[in-house]
Amino acid sequence: MIDIFTTGGTIDKIYFDALSEYHIGPTPLPDILAENNVYVPHRVTQLMRKDSLELTDDDRQAIHDAVAASDADKILVTHGTDTMVQTAMVLADITDKTIVLTGAMQPATLRNSDAEFNVGFALAATQTLPHGVYIAMNGEVFDPATTKKDRDAHRFIRA
Amino acid sequence: MIDIFTTGGTIDKIYFDALSEYHIGPTPLPDILAENNVYVPHRVTQLMRKDSLELTDDDRQAIHDAVAASDADKILVTHGTDTMVQTAMVLADITDKTIVLTGAMQPATLRNSDAEFNVGFALAATQTLPHGVYIAMNGEVFDPATTKKDRDAHRFIRA
Amino acid sequence: MIDIFTTGGTIDKIYFDALSEYHIGPTPLPDILAENNVYVPHRVTQLMRKDSLELTDDDRQAIHDAVAASDADKILVTHGTDTMVQTAMVLADITDKTIVLTGAMQPATLRNSDAEFNVGFALAATQTLPHGVYIAMNGEVFDPATTKKDRDAHRFIRA
């Protein structure tokens, strides 16, 4: 069983014309997994719908508690990219699970989104990596303790 | 360095109206990797453009030789799904590399293709799995020796 | 009221992996009209699902009769491109309606399909053109009597 927790972020953004703005919408994870015929047992839980710049300590604690309470040892967390490393560090004390965080630079609703590729990549990582916490972005697996988001290059790099 | 070898299959099919048929086209791998901002060093080599039902023993030997000759120890092979297991078995004697085979049930040119998800998934597998040969389809990693394609269910299963 | 009759053709083709072939599926018209928030009253009737090279005289007569029996004076017919002109000529004796035929060179299921553009184009034509029969393809309105499909150029031209 893979427990998937969604928290918001760019990956979940949808376009609302009424306000001409981009809002966090419902997670696209169920659709992505269905479209790609993913049979491996999994559960999707939407914890929150927040831009990661707006996550509070309480929010990160809530994510931590949900992950720690899971009976699965394979965890995928979708998350905004801006503070993904921060949340990963909060999860670091959970040592009996493989926890992978991913997100997207472009919303899943965009034609050229990286959402599907990243979710596929991260789903493999949850099943193949040993216990620990990881960032999976740009086709690479990163150790949160030594990585950061390079905004201008639209990718994560080793700090 | 990840060496990516493309061989054809549904993942590479494009629609030609002139003949009202679906033909194998150039591999979409470079576009997929670029669109998803994959920075990890990689090389894409198009070995052939064949439906996997049309691969001959010579073709599979050519794939084997290209993989064996690679100086990389992370190999991704995109391949038609119909005889993916067969090619994987031919590669089984290469024991000093992580070799992952993937493809797609729906061409990359389709709006709801599984191509991007599968390539993302397989790219993670090449970087995280120990040496050996694997099938990566439907969000799961399979041992070629114990798997087969279930045509009606549009997925791979443990035989 | 715009009466829309669908008959098959490339616009309706969907990809079946089980047979590795492209089959005519249900018409994408309802989805296209919903996605594009088309409010003008309309009705969609699927008459048949045939490649236009396989339409018989009886089929074309059936299309003719359905159009003639419609109480609407604005008719859109989606049709395979190979014999679209032929069907248009069969409809030529219906003089009290604006009848527009369109289709697609690439199935609606393809990422870069011309289906949506062509349906939008044709829907405007049904509402603005005087009574008569027209082909609407490649961003142009053609008189069936003086047009033909140029297969190699993937478009319709004045003969």
Next chain:
Amino acid sequence: MIDIFTTGGTIDKIYFDALSEYHIGPTPLPDILAENNVYVPHRVTQLMRKDSLELTDDDRQAIHDAVAASDADKILVTHGTDTMVQTAMVLADITDKTIVLTGAMQPATLRNSDAEFNVGFALAATQTLPHGVYIAMNGEVFDPATTKKDRDAHRFIRA
């Protein structure tokens, strides 16, 4: 010859992650017309890249002057939907051309955008309608003098 003038608006919005905002980008018109194999002679001129709520009287005058100076009598203007009616009224004194304004409720970069459908629809309208100024949205042709945008319903209606 159809003269196409682009001014910005939602149809041209692209997603910049660096600022997590949606910005007006280059017009997608050339790509849309190429993808849909539009052969009818046309020219695309990007006049500005502005959200239509930010257009000034000088901007609307600039649009007016570009249209009036065109040697074509078929004009398509892509425009933000919020003040499309306002610009249409400014163009009303140009009586020797067919001028059609369209835009999109969802950016062209979105998977389910109405951009392609609307551009196809409007392109037909420029070729079939008599001289005058029109709004083409939601699969309908509107007289600017008697129409307005219904924000909540995401469409244009007769006022």
